Amino acid sequence: MDKVLEQIQKLGIVPVVKLDNIEDAIPLAKALTEGGLPCAEITFRTDAAEEAIRIIASEFPDMLVGAGTVLTTEQVDRAVNAGAKFIVSPGLNPRIVRYCVEKGIPITPGCSNPSDVEQAIELGLEVVKFFPAEAAGGLNMIKAMAAPYHKMKFMPTGGITEKNLLSYLDFPKIIACGGSWMVSEALIENKEFDKIKEITKDAVVKMLGFELRHIGINAQNETEADSIATVFQNLFGFTKKMGNASIFAGLGIEVMKTPYLGQHGHIAIATNYLDRAIYHLESCGISFDETTSKYDSANKRTAIYLKDEVAGYAVHLLQK
Structure with missing residues (x-):
């Protein structure tokens, strides 16, 4: 094209x-x-x-x-x-x-x-x-x-x-x-x-339809991650779901089994059109870390992190 x-x-x-x-x-x-x-x-x-x-x-x-x-x-x-x-x-x-x-x-x-x-x-x-x-x-x-x-x-x-x-x-x-x-x-x-x-x-x-998808919390190990997820489960009834690298409590809380990007963790923002969102944000001076891009089986980009943290949190965009 x-x-x-x-x-x-x-x-x-x-x-x-x-x-x-x-x-x-x-x-x-x-x-x-x-x-x-x-x-x-x-x-x-x-x-x-x-x-x-x-x-x-x-x-x-x-x-x-x-x-x-x-x-x-x-x-x-x-x-x-x-x-x-x-x-x-x-x-x-x-x-x-x-x-x-x-x-x-x-x-x-x-x-x-x-x-x-x-x-x-x-x-x-x-x-x-x-x-x-x-x-x-x-x-x-x-x-x-x-x-x-x-x-x-x-x-x-x-x-x-x-x-x-x-x-x-x-x-x-x-x-x-x-x-x-x-x-x-x-x-x-x-x-x-x-x-x-x-x-x-x-x-x-x-x-672009930006919306908060989940908050990621960095834990030091799997035991700590499970403990944190259990707190949210006990307090609010958020069902725990074990993953390879993290444990979810409901849909909005992700606890990393080992520290990942961000001083405290990460914030996931979903968008209707990921590549358009990247283009519009870059035009506003926002930079992205291309090495963090993830793609699906059709080679369509599904996620990417911003280069800079916000209040100690890494921020990444997700394709809805």
Whole structure:
């Protein structure tokens, strides 16, 4: 997969933005970046789109800015020259797709039926936009189309909200969702950029779904570990469960048979999407210890520790 599309996959959400006024470009980009989504698909439906892309690409060089609703090759050139890193179109126009492919420009054209997908495959694409998502059959339609086209991945846009976001992202053939609920025309028109930042942050938090899974306590040996687990069992009725390296008391307390990471022990935080969580936390300056990564039989990462302790506890993320 193209590197830009890989980055979009890690972000999980692509804000789809309609800008009427160029002066809104910088405060909008700032709100999205601070909200945790340094990404925007600026639709070419307004006269301000091209210059807005140019301003954002210049002032926020690390932001992934693309052009949407691109209908001609001339618009492709204008968008790319302004700094767009990817192109999105509402439908599949073979001429535009071929033009972008030949120039090495990532493009996700809109597809809503098997014929569109077969054209996309013929043109060498690995990812298409499913549009308009909800009106075209939603997640059930994507699942039906994904069955015969097992290598094709989708980026649904149109009718995606905070209410149905997770149901889409849970399907592994979907790399990300495009949405405008955090950047609605009304919010931008009213200059409510603090609100945009807040809604964006809420969207990221909901997507990642962090929750405390268990607390790990370091014991010196198995005898001490069993003694500690027994205390929790006697106090609260937490059933002990013996493991190879630890003893659980209920689901929330893990006692290590020998000291492990962390001065006192560890804290396990579960997340909906581990790799996305790593990407978003790294963008906030958090570092991870790659040597602690664990993988399942399908070579999918299931756990990893942060490099730094918190209050004497190591912290690791778990895939739900």
